[in-house]
Amino acid sequence: MSFSPLIRQLIDALRILPGVGQKTAQRMALHLLERDRSGGLRLAQALTHALEHVGHCRQCRTLSEEELCPQCADPRRDDSLLCVVQGPMDVFAIEQTGYRGRYFVLKGHLSPLDGLGPEAIGIPELLVRVEQGVFEEVIIATNPTVEGEATAHYIAQTLASSDVTVSRIAHGVPLGGELELVDGGTLSHALAGRRPIDL
Amino acid sequence: MSFSPLIRQLIDALRILPGVGQKTAQRMALHLLERDRSGGLRLAQALTHALEHVGHCRQCRTLSEEELCPQCADPRRDDSLLCVVQGPMDVFAIEQTGYRGRYFVLKGHLSPLDGLGPEAIGIPELLVRVEQGVFEEVIIATNPTVEGEATAHYIAQTLASSDVTVSRIAHGVPLGGELELVDGGTLSHALAGRRPIDL
CATH class of the missing domain: 3.40.1360.10 (Dna Topoisomerase Vi A Subunit; Chain: A, domain 2)
Structure with a gap:
């Protein structure tokens, strides 16, 4: 097997997306072709427009x-x-x-x-x-x-x-989670960067 | 904030892909625009071609x-x-x-x-x-x-x-893994579908 050539090309093209491997690309390609062709067309157009017109802010x-x-x-x-x-x-x-x-x-x-x-x-x-x-x-x-x-x-x-x-920007312990899960380097920074508590 | 409109449209369009949420779509859009414009162009073309030409096998x-x-x-x-x-x-x-x-x-x-x-x-x-x-x-x-x-x-x-x-097709325990992790329904099917061992 043996997807037909155009489907194979689409799968290969989808693999350039970050985090998308062979299997995900297959699912995406078949989803677009089988269930959401209008969405696929919008995607192709949005991508083409963005690539043509988006540059970098001068400032x-x-x-x-x-x-x-x-x-x-x-x-x-x-x-x-x-x-x-x-x-x-x-x-x-x-x-x-x-x-x-x-x-x-x-x-x-x-x-x-x-x-x-x-x-x-x-x-x-x-x-x-x-x-x-x-x-x-x-x-x-x-x-x-x-x-x-x-x-x-x-x-x-x-x-x-x-x-x-x-x-x-400050280094320290992120909000939420538990202290025992924080790595040593982060904890060192958090200690070194300690601040008086405003009451 | 405030992506510019074309980038926002691209992000929205990417969200139709299965398994892609807001954050992943942002990463994908910025990756395409910032690091891989030629890949993005190939993707847009492959998608357009596939949508235009891929139909269903007659048989x-x-x-x-x-x-x-x-x-x-x-x-x-x-x-x-x-x-x-x-x-x-x-x-x-x-x-x-x-x-x-x-x-x-x-x-x-x-x-x-x-x-x-x-x-x-x-x-x-x-x-x-x-x-x-x-x-x-x-x-x-x-x-x-x-x-x-x-x-x-x-x-x-x-x-x-x-x-x-x-x-x-047969229902039963998948290869690899451990029996204690298999759900009860699957195990019932596996028992009911037991076969003599060929020696």
């Missing part, structure tokens, strides 16, 4: 089909705060917290072994943005991974000579 | 862009066996076992509450196929669920007057 480098993304275009946001993240998905995550400053979106993290230096991930553009803006604080919200920490450290060093405050 | 009703699917078109397969399944995915599963007879693909299972009677799932076409063929045995391989069993039972009754043998 923060997140994905956007306008020259300025909704966050950069909004005049009511706080121009004194700049949050630096690794990707467009992180903008979404930070927005959920109620943060209403500005953003700068890197292209991932520094990874010298993969040839990704400061230029490749957009740090020169970040410096330009900081120089042109009226930011009082740059909040570095790269991932809490080794690479994310290294990237945060590099940016902090690079911005040391400017007159903005550079901060890093 | 077995599985998905196929040819009038006859590869299984029906192959002259070397056993014309005395017909395997009845609930969907195209099941053809793939049965093919893996080495079965080399013919197929008939229903449109799911009987579901009177949803208004899906024998006509809706293609049982009249199955009868025509059995009458026109030279089958000696019809193997009913609908799912081992309540609905699948009911559908199998209905088909067996309908074919009772014809001169083909009607069989049902």
